[in-house]
Amino acid sequence: MRLHVADHPLIAHKVTVLRDKNTPSPTFRLLVDELVTLLAYEATRHVRVEQREVETPLQKTMGTHIASPAPIIVPILRAGLGMLDGMTRLLPSAEVGFLGLRRDEETLEAITYANRLPDDLTGRQVFILDPMLATGGSLIAAIEYVLTRGATDVTCVCLLAAPEGIERVSAAVGERADVSVVVAKVDENLNDVGFIVPGLGDAGDRLYGVV
Secondary structure, three states: OEEEEOOOHHHHHHHHHHHOOOOOHHHHHHHHHHHHHHHHHHHOOOOOEEEEEEEOOOOEEEEEEEOOOOOEEEEEEOOOHHHHHHHHHHOOOOEEOEEEEEEOOOOOOEEEEEEEOOOOOOOOEEEEEOOEEOOOHHHHHHHHHHHHOOOOEEEEEEEEEOHHHHHHHHHHHOOOOEEEEEEEEEOOEEOOOOOEEOOOOOHHHHHHOOO
16 A cells, blocks of 8 residues: 655645634635645546547647546545545546445444445546545445455545554555555544544534534
8 A cells, every 4th residue: 555645835734724623614615625636636646548639720649638447536425525526626537436434433443324336346446535544444444345346446535644544554455456545644643532633623524514
């Protein structure tokens, strides 16, 4: 597994505002959207392309085009939905699938409750969106899910990550597939209830309110 921490002043600034407990939900959603667009630039650095002829107003020339089959973006419900627009803005030709996971607050393990994905992901580049890589349970479950459907090239885009979660995902993936994790910031650690510290709280609640 490869880890890429997007080191950029604009990313650092937006993360700081997201951390502020006084940042209201509308501003939080806007900042997540902007931040994911910046992360998507890094996450798609190795997106598959092919050469295609195009005719300019002056002559024919060869250009670069996103290869087929199209990549697929998979936000993990519900918090991952807040990252979807920022990702599709940069990769509009991608298809979108959905995976519903929730964390058991006692065991901290991920439980799948919904999915809307193709049965066969062979040859597809998969981009998984999950704001917080904390214990790693949800991300591991999502990666395993797409690997069982034939995916071999998976990029995970997260806002924040904890060292414990990164290590757990790396150990779970091993050398079975080409998996990358792109994050804005690696934080200090997890607290005793599995939240990232200093973190930014519950991303889903801050995006959409407490349900």
